[in-house]
Amino acid sequence: MTPNLVYVVVIGVLFAAGVSMVLERSLTRVLMGMILLGNGVNLLILLGGKAGTPPIVGAGPEPEMADPLPQIMILTAIVITLGMTAFLLALAYRSWAMSGHDEVQDDVEDQRIMQLAERDEGSGTDDRDHHEAVR
């Protein structure tokens, strides 16, 4: 199959714009980035199938029909994105309501482990060390 230049360029732009938004800390911005990325991925999958007439039997000559398989996959992806968007939006609002902003903070547990690593200590999951440490 010969690639379609418009698609290739649009996919690249959507990925670039999506990534630049995802790499920020504001949750709503991350969410918008994810939506852009999702659109890019959907186009990428779509590009993998032949373009043509709608894949409806009888609507056109069968050999000219677009490849239905990528479309089936994308349809699922679109609806899942809707669910994810709703959830992340609720999360962003909740974060704003609780802390006055919708920024993703650093993970507390991860920071605790980093501190352990700096102090050259174990996590105490093997019980013995933990008890000795407690004493």
Added chain:
Amino acid sequence: MLIVLLLHAAAAVLAPVAIRYAGNRALYGLALVPAGTFGWTATQRPPVAETYPWVPHLGMDLALRMGPLSWLMLLIVSGIGAVVLAYCARYFPEGDPGLGRFAAIFLGFATAMTGLVVTDDLLVLYVFWELTTVFSYLLIGHRGEQAAGRRAAMQALVVTTAGGLAMLVGFVMLGHGAGTYRWSGIVEGPLPAGSTIAAVLILAGALSKSAIFPFSFWLPAAMAAPTPASAYLHAASMVKAGVFLLGLLGPLLARTEPWRPVALTAGVITVLLGGWNAMRQHDLKLLLAYGTVSQLGLLTIALGAGSRAAALAGTALLLAHALFKAALFLVVGIVDRIAGTRDLRELSGLGRRTPVLAVIAGLAVASMAGVPPLAGFVGKETLFAAFEHGGTTDRLVLLALVAGSALTVAYGLRFLWGAFARKPSVAPTPVSRPGFAFAAPAGLLALAGLAVGLGASWLDGVLTPYASLFPGETEHLALWHGLGLPLLLSVTVLTVGSGLFVTQLRGRPWPSRRLPAAEMVYKWLMSAVDRTAVEVTGATQRGSLPFSLGIILVVLVLFGAGTLVFVAPWPGGIRLWDTPLQLVAGAVVASAALIAARSRRRLTAMILVGVCGYGVAVMFVLHGAPDLALTQFLVETVTIVMFVLVLRRLPVRFSARPLRASRVLRTTLAVATGLVAAGMAYVAVGGRIATPISVDFAGPAVSYGGGHNIVNVALVDIRAWDTMGEISVLVVAATGVASLIFRRSGALQRRRAEQGNGHAAEQVPEPGPWLRAGDNPEARRQSIILQVVARLLFHTIVLFSIYLIFSGHNDPGGGFAGGLVAGLALTTRYLAGGRRELNAAAPVDAGLVLGAGLLTAVGTGAAALVAGGEVLQSALLDFHLPVLGHIHFATSVFFDIGVYLIVVALVLEILRSLGAELDRQHEVAARSERRAVERPREPAFAAPGDQAPGGSA
């Protein structure tokens, strides 16, 4: 045999209930299960075989086979199990809260052990093997509140599981080489390819399970378990599983190169090490535990030697050890209970007060030491005879056997002296006499040891069929072998052992220097794993989302770009477009995306992202994907509504811009990712040369799926499972949204649409001219034209959405699109009249609709199953109705209805949460703010979430 297994399992499940109702007496009833097994086994004559198909795809059957060795082991496992359970009834105080759990785990363990000894399939054997590991973990850690118990349990689990995994690899190699996993099949063939490595791996598993050097350390620690559990673990199960495996696989694998040297070396070291350490112990139970280690070394030598005489001796010792070791542990349990201590430095004069107990212990120790005419003597003398005639290796092993046995005599005497002797320097311990039912189990086992010794010739007849699987000279079990080296050695052992004990008693302290301790290696290893995990986690998981995402993207860029540049075949040509219109749509999408990425205002960015989505929908149309376009348009619209609902509460701008350096870094990474993605798209599409699988979809879609629209038919047919997963995600997302937003009033209150609105005055008033909710403050803010349109169009749109479900099979539409359309109808009602209007339009609980939708979808799948088809298989129905005429439809339409309901409910839940509930929270906050202004002295109270942000929509 399957019935035996099932009975055990059932007893394990019923045990807690039985004990709750009948108390400790229930244990006697439960003991009937292993006792019955013992009785049944005793009447059987091996070999007995049964086969039930289990996992046919893996060629795995539940093949049960009881050869002579399995027969003996089953007798031991069930017999000791029954006796120990009966003993538990007196050992545990009445009303012990942990007893039900203990009995259940104990019987579970017995089930696993029974399965282990009677299975013929190596993979099934592995499953039972690991089950014993898990149950022993639970038994050892029975007192989970004690750190020692937890630690010991973890140690046993880690060591034996590691060995078990090695063994599994060995089994797989063996089974793969032989072409079957049935041991009865493998053993009849020649040595399979790769069996040398397999033998080493299997040895690692067996030796770790049996606590043989270098894995011995876990067993003494495991005495943190309750004493009856220890008796069972040491005498009949767990550690016996290892030597049983040696004995089972020995007839074939002893022919491999490493088998004999490894087994003999490890066995010899263990015999000496265990005996040596036992002499140093003050805790009677710990003394016995090290004694077990030593005895297991002996068994490893006997069953790993691969000769006929040694195997015969090994099986006899296996039985003898089970009897005397279980008896001794039970005695320790009794001593512990009646005297309150197990420390031999504190016990004194028990022999005089409890003479029966002392006799029982004496009998058991005598068997352990190899005093005629007890079972231990018969086994040990045959073992001496087995190594009597060999070369240098055999002589060395014989020497070690003699030394180990002498140590056994010494620590046996030490045990008796420690538990029962009157010590001049210690005041007599006050004791209460053990009842008959408490001491009887131990006595029974000790007497059984005597009986087996006296019946040596009978035992010989029973065990010879197994021993004859090995090559070598014929040997017989007997009490009297005649004068010869074995008898001389037995006498030497008893003399030297007694001498050792007397020397120690006279005040020569046993050398306290610790012998090589593999335990230190284990501890070092565990803490090294822990430290490494901390370092690796600390270095890679920085806890910052942009950092983690950045790492993922950098990897994508590096690998992606590397592959593109160096490996990927680049396609020759490129088309500009399919139709020039694509360029227009593409330009809109690309520019909207770029501007959105640069925008600092939330609303602007959101609108541009929406434009981008609509542009993609246009590209779908141009590609020939009307269903995608329809769904994308609808989803994009719902998304915009959602964003607006939330963004009206959030600050206008995004929070502070990141620093310039990180901005440059981000942009670079973004551009690089975009380039790689574009490159991958180009190469991947150019690389598609095979005919797609979907060219054949058209025919079956009509004939089998009953529809002309291939995409929608596939969604509810070949990809129905996928759709099922997807709608489940939607249900979870909808519930998640609601529970994130309804926090203070409780998510449950949204169940009734009107509740949670607080004031009675806000109840639905008289219907107004256009909207059902009539005149209310929210509605007054909206345009009257919007209200008129919303009211007029609502039913039409809902009707259209239902039409879409049914038309979706042949034309664009379907459950998703229909659901979204209906959701948008609800959205217009909400926008026109606020939350009261929404409640009037959809006076139902969104959660109920979600559940109903899921139930419909699942029900459709289940109905197909009931009707005899595959899950979610659709059927075509044709029938005639009086008015409507001929009806033709596919049952998958019900599945689509389920999808429809879930999507509608999702949108409803979004409107209720992000719309109505946010309105309400805002109103409450505004009201309390007003009150605070009116009465400035009173401190204003508002939850952080209720602080009103600027402006409403």
